[in-house]
Amino acid sequence: xxxxxxxxxxxxxxxxxxxxxxxxxxxxxxxxxxxxxxxxxxxxxxxxxxxxxxxxxxxxxxxxxxxxxxxxxxxxxxxxxxxxxxxxxxxxxxxxxxxxxxxxxxxxxxxxxxxxxxxxxxxxxxxxxxxxxxxxxxxxxxxxxxxxxxxxxxxxxx
Amino acid sequence: xxxxxxxxxxxxxxxxxxxxxxxxxxxxxxxxxxxxxxxxxxxxxxxxxxxxxxxxxxxxxxxxxxxxxxxxxxxxxxxxxxxxxxxxxxxxxxxxxxxxxxxxxxxxxxxxxxxxxxxxxxxxxxxxxxxxxxxxxxxxxxxxxxxxxxxxxxxxxx
DNA sequence: GTTCCTGCAAAGGTTTTGCACCATA
DNA sequence: TATGGTGCAAAACCTTTGCAGGAAC
Numbered sequence: 449x450x451x452x453x454x455x456x457x458x459x460x461x462x463x464x465x466x467x468x469x470x471x472x473x474x475x476x477x478x479x480x481x482x483x484x485x486x487x488x489x490x491x492x493x494x495x496x497x498x499x500x501x502x503x504x505x506x507x508x509x510x511x512x513x514x515x516x517x518x519x520x521x522x523x524x525x526x527x528x529x530x531x532x533x534x535x536x537x538x539x540x541x542x543x544x545x546x547x548x549x550x551x552x553x554x555x556x557x558x559x560x561x562x563x564x565x566x567x568x569x570x571x572x573x574x575x576x577x578x579x580x581x582x583x584x585x586x587x588x589x590x591x592x593x594x595x596x597x598x599x600x601x602x603x604x605x606x
Numbered sequence: 607x608x609x610x611x612x613x614x615x616x617x618x619x620x621x622x623x624x625x626x627x628x629x630x631x632x633x634x635x636x637x638x639x640x641x642x643x644x645x646x647x648x649x650x651x652x653x654x655x656x657x658x659x660x661x662x663x664x665x666x667x668x669x670x671x672x673x674x675x676x677x678x679x680x681x682x683x684x685x686x687x688x689x690x691x692x693x694x695x696x697x698x699x700x701x702x703x704x705x706x707x708x709x710x711x712x713x714x715x716x717x718x719x720x721x722x723x724x725x726x727x728x729x730x731x732x733x734x735x736x737x738x739x740x741x742x743x744x745x746x747x748x749x750x751x752x753x754x755x756x757x758x759x760x761x762x763x764x
Numbered sequence: 765g766t767t768c769c770t771g772c773a774a775a776g777g778t779t780t781t782g783c784a785c786c787a788t789a
Numbered sequence: 790t791a792t793g794g795t796g797c798a799a800a801a802c803c804t805t806t807g808c809a810g811g812a813a814c
Contacts, residue, residue: 481788518779578736597751
């Protein structure tokens, strides 16, 4: 009865490559150029599989070979969000995280540790069924939904 | 088959009174005093039924008869959250909202309009069942969960 | 009277914006 | 070469913190 499955890191990485390709196509077909900063953010996001905040991305790029201004990271992420390529995930008291929206569209959600901010994605078929039922009955036209479990990871509980 | 129900505003207001009483009791039994700012926030929250952010509360109090510093509003809300009387609700790109946790403990979630920020609470029995199943299988000890539907209200769609 | 609460102002952290320069198409 | 992307710095924004004065118990 294990309909809920946690995702391994390697799996995200595999589809991340596909996402980068799809994102590049979408960008250029929407009339956007492939600038240095934008490309760097795109590739790092793809290899990380999302789940990172803007400042961490900027930091990693700065530590790596290509340095990118923080403002450009925000601009890139903002554009990607507008194009439906990433999704903003808000956490109270923490910087906004950005999550890939994968081409195949396997939808997922997150379990967040309130102690250290560690995030684990999960997906659940039953949950999605219930959510779409609720969406149909809602008084708004519903575009998306966001489900977050808050808890404490083993390390922080120690 | 209407297991999902939207709540009217009047209904929240009725239970809001009870919440204020319960909150006052909890505060004093926990050794906190009933200062002016704290009481004002408490009463306004009760009459509004939650779903407001710190700055809006401060503004409304300033417009009304009792003026309260923004910092005190944050302090009051923070304390209420620690005591389990309110819940923080994060929304990407918007200030954190605070939501009453009602004495009877009827758990609920929100539908948010991305255009104007209008928020409508809802509760769904099936959703809660699914969420508790997921919580049990989660790799963290799960304390709470947060479900938000994002969409566009009729007014903003017009 | 002591302790806690409050308001103001300043600091902290995140995200956005203005502008001059540079790269892409 | 024309347009749009980038980096830096400054601003805007939300939230927290320090401190002196005032209120609750």
